[in-house]
Amino acid sequence: MLKVENLDVYYGNIRALHEVSFEVKKGEIVTLIGANGAGKTTVLHAISGLVPVRSGKVDFLDQDLTTMAPHKIVQLGLAHVPEGRRIFANLTVKENLEMGAYTRKDTKAVKSDYEQVFTRFPRLKERLNQMAGTLSGGEQQMLAIGRTLMSRPKLVLMDEPSMGLAPLLVGEIFNIIKEINAAGTTILLVEQNAQMALSIADRAYVLETGRVVLQGDAKTLADSEEVRKAYLGG
């Protein structure tokens, strides 16, 4: 579904990614793990068109994304839950969801999608007309995910969904990610919480200073000595 080949990204003269290659197949949860600054977020930003790609290929459903504008990429069915949630604090919960459905013209289907988001996140329904900035961290993360689902994505990129959340909520968010995947949406998950990420992923890639250094089945990686030492605290 998504195929990244030899992706190079530079920030000025600094090379952030070194020929990163990986693949996400339909229906999978794939996770990119790695330490702070390994380039995980940069990979997602490059896929979504938020940072320019120096060289390499990003293929999504047989279309090249490297020169496409971010808003066009969304229309292809690739959505992105950004790091730090980045909900629109100056809009209400409802308006945030509306923005998620911005590209859609099928009003009827959009209505039923609201209902689906509300069944998945009843808290959002309770707070529908509240300013999004007044939500708690967990609720904001739910809104960020719900907002993304409103575009009916085929593939969702999730950037650190567990960041800044209480452990109990982290579990809840990961359950939701599993549910979304079970409902037919492919997921590319970026996490510092490697243990959590590996526990729900099918496959994983390990990123170190802008390079893919390990890859494989999530279970195998979780058991491997190298990963344990480096990312799972022994």
Next chain:
Amino acid sequence: MDFLQQFCQQTLNGLSLGSIYALLALGYTMVYGIVKLINFAHGDILMVGAFVSYFVLKQWGITPVTLMLSFLPAMLFCLTMGVLIEKICYKPLRNQPRINALITAIGVSFLLENGARVLPFIGPNPRVYPTLPVVNYKFFGINISQVQILVFVVAIGLMLLLNYIINFTKIGKAMQAVSFDKGAAALMGINVDRIISFTFVLGSSLGAAAGILFASAYPQIEPYMGIMPGMKAFIAAVFGGIGSIPGAVLGGFILGVAETLTKGFLSSQLADAIAFGLLILILVVKPSGLLGKPMGEKV
């Protein structure tokens, strides 16, 4: 009683003038909210709007109907101009330091002013803007002219329309989203460039309307006529809290009333000094403006 009457009269005059400032201030504040740029050329859009309607009214003759109709070509001309200015002058500088775009805006302002001066059919000399015969209505000893009524009706009408567009339409909400976080807005599938253009469309049309109202109230037009109202509207926008839409309206009205009250009770010469004094005062006491939110640096 006499004092009270005069006070009410000046306040009314001030509100009328203030609604013109408010219309213009909206353009400053919206553009700032979206691209973080003080568009110094915005005051000159007022001048362009006034001239377009001047030529239209020359053609059609002045009647209440043609005056109202002349808003259309003036607004269309100015919104096209606003969009082109953004595309040609500001967009290429979007990822450069902010000061570059600011200096460019000042340059565009000079270009418009002096461009109008050298155009053979405009030229440097002031012209008399066509006006309707003055009719005054009296309520409780307070005069209100039909021009003031026109200014109120048009200004308030446009503000209500703007409020509707921004808060109740999809593109308006997208504007708010873009002003809050461009990157996140793009990830929603919002075409950020188009929203920026649309902001210039709104701001420049309001600027054109302000131009016609300003020319109707002070019927002498010339290429530099936009500078002072532009400055005052900019002050109004900062006063109310730059980036805040209700703030721009509030700031416009306050500035208009402050100006006419100073003219009426203190001295006409001091009126502008008071306006600029207000700016300094607000910047000292509340740097984010009356309705502005204090902005910490985003991490």
